[in-house]
Amino acid sequence: MNQNKTVIVGMSGGVDSSVSALLLKQQGYRVIGLFMKNWEEKDENGVCRSAYDYEDVRRVCEQIDIPYYAVNFVEDYWNQVFTQFLADFKKGLTPNPDILCNREIKFKVFLDKAMELGADYLATGHYCQNVFHDGHPSLVKGMDANKDQTYFLYTLNRRILDKVLFPVGGLEKSEVRNLARQSRLATSEKKDSTGICFIGKRDFRTFLSQYIAMQPGCFETLQGKKVGQHLGTAYYTLGQRKGLGIGGPGEAWFVVGKDIERGIVFVEQGADHPALYCDELFATDLSWIAEQPPVLPFSCQAKVRYRQIDQPCTIQKIEAGKAWVTFANPQRAVTPGQSIVFYEGTHCLGGGVIQQAGPSYYQQGKPLPAE
Numbered sequence: 001m002n003q004n005k006t007v008i009v010g011m012s013g014g015v016d017s018s019v020s021a022l023l024l025k026q027q028g029y030r031v032i033g034l035f036m037k038n039w040e041e042k043d044e045n046g047v048c049r050s051a052y053d054y055e056d057v058r059r060v061c062e063q064i065d066i067p068y069y070a071v072n073f074v075e076d077y078w079n080q081v082f083t084q085f086l087a088d089f090k091k092g093l094t095p096n097p098d099i100l101c102n103r104e105i106k107f108k109v110f111l112d113k114a115m116e117l118g119a120d121y122l123a124t125g126h127y128c129q130n131v132f133h134d135g136h137p138s139l140v141k142g143m144d145a146n147k148d149q150t151y152f153l154y155t156l157n158r159r160i161l162d163k164v165l166f167p168v169g170g171l172e173k174s175e176v177r178n179l180a181r182q183s184r185l186a187t188s189e190k191k192d193s194t195g196i197c198f199i200g201k202r203d204f205r206t207f208l209s210q211y212i213a214m215q216p217g218c219f220e221t222l223q224g225k226k227v228g229q230h231l232g233t234a235y236y237t238l239g240q241r242k243g244l245g246i247g248g249p250g251e252a253w254f255v256v257g258k259d260i261e262r263g264i265v266f267v268e269q270g271a272d273h274p275a276l277y278c279d280e281l282f283a284t285d286l287s288w289i290a291e292q293p294p295v296l297p298f299s300c301q302a303k304v305r306y307r308q309i310d311q312p313c314t315i316q317k318i319e320a321g322k323a324w325v326t327f328a329n330p331q332r333a334v335t336p337g338q339s340i341v342f343y344e345g346t347h348c349l350g351g352g353v354i355q356q357a358g359p360s361y362y363q364q365g366k367p368l369p370a371e
Helices: 015-026 049-063 074-090 097-116 173-182 204-208
Strands: 006-011 030-037 068-072 121-123 128-133 136-141 217-220 226-230 253-259 264-269 277-288 298-303 311-319 322-332 339-344 347-357
Touching (some): 006 015, 006 049, 006 097, 015 030, 015 049, 030 097, 049 068, 074 097, 097 121, 226 264, 277 339
Parallel strands (some): 030 068, 217 264
Antiparallel strands (some): 253 264, 277 322, 298 311, 311 322, 339 347
């Protein structure tokens, strides 16, 4: 019976985690709300931003009559997420801190804390589902296709999923909102948070400049023609159009590659320039839900960015911890540092961090061969 099971709900102060706690309480679990503080930064009134979210957690927990606590993981987050985030940017990569946070903090440090406090399960407000088959848990896409968050959770595995619940994964977002309104939860009308938590509403480049020194260089075409000056290779990502400051006639300019050692950002004109496309990539830091890769070669689907429609692909080979993946159709702006996540239907299989897209001249920092 659920009455004998304790669930600690990771509560962020948002509507999804609020409804997760409500549903579990209604299902008879002994529910405890736990707020996780990961970042310290004060607003214009001198109040730490997380204080506002914790106040919302307090109000919701009192409404549904469950105990609540707060834990401080600021140091863990800095050491295990933010420093890696900065290091990757300095290497010319475009990292995804949400994936790193889930792997290192929410489903490691935070999960360990929940187990230490005597919980049977940790629950979160993620839009995904934990489905058991033949006694093994598997990560399945959320019912709401527009909110599915399995892309950010591919680093989980069966051992972790055995201890995790996703109460809103089988609901549409509109249903979650309605449940919050029906119970008059304090967060029922609260807007969803977007973007990276430690940046907030500020300009990304301004934020990054506080930690990574600007090292100006040249924008160049793949033929080596200089077309402008950039602020530093770390501030640009593949496929970027806005913020380049390159004028002149013709189509818009897009970032198609970077040479970190020489301080060059390669650009070309046109949203469909061939240099923006590739049909294969190499990925490292591989992680599998089943804790072992499928038998290769293996045809499945994949995303190379969040919200992308699943793309047919084949995992051709895995060697020395690196996966070689080919696509049935060319993929646009495949970005080193981002993740490729594999699917078989609605089941998330795992994924890895994109190391190189290619083979292509722009990724290798070489000019196109003379015609």
